Amino acid sequence: MDIASSQPIDLMFESHFRWLCNRLRAQLGCTFSAEDVASETFAQVLALPPATTIKEPRALLTTIAQRLVYDIWRRRDLERAYLELLAAMPEQSQPSPEESALVLQSLLTVERLLDGLSDKARAAFLYSQVDGMTYAEIAARLKVSTGRVQQYVAQGLLCCYTATST
Known part of the structure; x- marks a missing residue:
């Protein structure tokens, strides 16, 4: 990516990153998570085809960020359900922490599929x-x-x- 093509994203970042972080912090309740989602949002904007014209940057950023937030919420719901299931199991039947991590990762993969x-x-x-x-x-x-x-x-x-x- 050359300087000329990166300039608009630089301006978009400077103009909207703080706004997006504040908006996301209200949804997520965590400054660090909000900054992570905002950063990933801009990374996805960078991955758009070069010929993409962005007329309404806040609308685009909001749409991408909201999809990322929904993914986070779905993952948390799945993790919470799995942990509740584990808590209901007798202690001798519970998998090891390593097995739990593998099962949770598999569940997240299936959920994505x-x-x-x-x-x-x-x-x-x-x-x-x-x-x-x-x-x-x-x-x-x-x-x-x-x-x-x-x-x-x-x-x-x-x-x-x-x-x-x-």
């Missing part, structure tokens, strides 16, 4: 693959037909297959 699915498709896939529920049980829980459950599970399998084959 299934991110593009609808809520019902994601739920159907997880009920089938993780909880071992039958299609009929899933259909009753989600209030859809078993044929629709089959489609949802196939969508989840396709997401996983596509991710692992690239």
Whole structure:
């Protein structure tokens, strides 16, 4: 990237970084997390195609930052649910800290893989693959037909297959 093409991002950074950090701090409740998200937001702006024209920088920055915040919140929710599950287990059945970290990382990876699915498709896939529920049980829980459950599970399998084959 040459100086001429980096100048607009420099100006955008100078003009909007503090504003974005303040906005994010209100959402996240932590100055350091807000600065991390703001920095990642600008890194993603830098990764945009060179021909991208940014007419409304605050709107673009807000959109990118909000997606990052949603990712943080989803990850925290998943971690919290996993830790609650661990706390409910008898102590002798609990995995080691290393195993817990591996399981949590695997859960986050699966969650990212299934991110593009609808809520019902994601739920159907997880009920089938993780909880071992039958299609009929899933259909009753989600209030859809078993044929629709089959489609949802196939969508989840396709997401996983596509991710692992690239």
